[in-house]
Amino acid sequence: MVAVSRRLLGWSALGLAVAATIAVVPPLITPAPPPSPVPPSSAVPSPVVPSAERTNAAVPPARAARPTTFRPVTVHAADPANIRVGARVIECPTCVDGSRVGYIGGPNTLAVRITGVPQAGERTVTVVYETEQPRTLKLAVDGGPVSELTLAGARSWLIPVRVSVRLRLPKGACWIRFFNDTGSAPDINTITVS
Template sequence: MAAVVVLVLAAAVGAEVVAGGTGTAHQELGPTPNGLGPWTPLPPQQAEAGRASGPTTSADPASADPASDGLPSGASQVPVPGQSQLGVGPIVVMGVQPTATTTVSVPVPGKAPASTPGAAVTTSSPPLPSGGSFEAEASANTLTGRTASIACPGCHGGARIGYVQTSSTLTLTGIRVASAGTYRVTVYYTNGETDSLTALFGVNGASVLAMSLGPTGSYNTPVAVTVPLPLVAGINTISFSNPSGSTPDLDRIVVPPTP
């Protein structure tokens, strides 16, 4: 009977006997902050208060009001492992969930796409001009001896080159063609004499052919004649002379783009 009274008295005062019969009472363990981390013992005073007041946790966790934990309505706490050791407070999630980020390249009209690093870039240059019209009085040409520019109202550029005779020479420069071959060059000349005059044509410093050019009726009236001249690919010069007499006056020449 005495043993029963002792057990009842021990239960009333809250003493707990460890199973195994050692008789050593153990400390009550309190909850960790935010419900995570290692369990820590409660001070005796807090343990006594807890036993007296009973559990404070709601029987239905789903019915708990987040506002009671200082959170806004609709928010919830997300436990972070180890936060009790680091002292980090609860993380409040307002219903926003992280989403994956996808980068999409959108072409912009009128804007060239960015080049890929290391990619080979191919560029092309526009083709060089081939042939064209070349004025006899152009400043780039070479005049020797008595050769001179003369006003000519009926000529293409308003002037012609005359007095090309004996030791005098006219050389037209900068005549570019894309490929080598014999080009049918159109020569515009004037001959105010009543007889034909001879012109010696040369290409790149070498004499090519001599041609007799008939009267045109006036030195202000150009006439066209076709002369076959061998040209090289690239830049050429064409000379106009007569070592033994006078030549017609020259207005211009026209070189076709192809042979």
């Protein structure tokens, strides 16, 4: 019985020693603290930055606009989709597709439709024409400002000549009108927009 009492006393002493150790020495593994609630971004006040610092702050580079490609468009003046008021299709063995549009001038006009322009801006309009003597050609886009060209040509109705002019075209589709309200214009074979 003495042995049982000593044993119980030993176990009690051991239990007290362990309890004292736990109370004095912090545990080696601690549970993780609960996550603190994060206020919504609208509740977090943004810092006030003095204007001098704002101008020197790093600004991310702007994304460069991807250039919009535009394939050159060529329209034949004699195309039936064009509008000819008084102007007529003339056979021409040296012209593209064997014809051109003549009798432009006075009340007679030619209008060609250009489509697929990806963005508004200046474009190069190249006109292939024929004339025997110097003539004036006027161009206007959708009733806009008139560009006037005095053209000498090759002094032959059978030798095509080209001239280029910069015109402002709107995005999408437009009409380019060819005319000369004060006299005769050269005959026109093709129009290329690039």
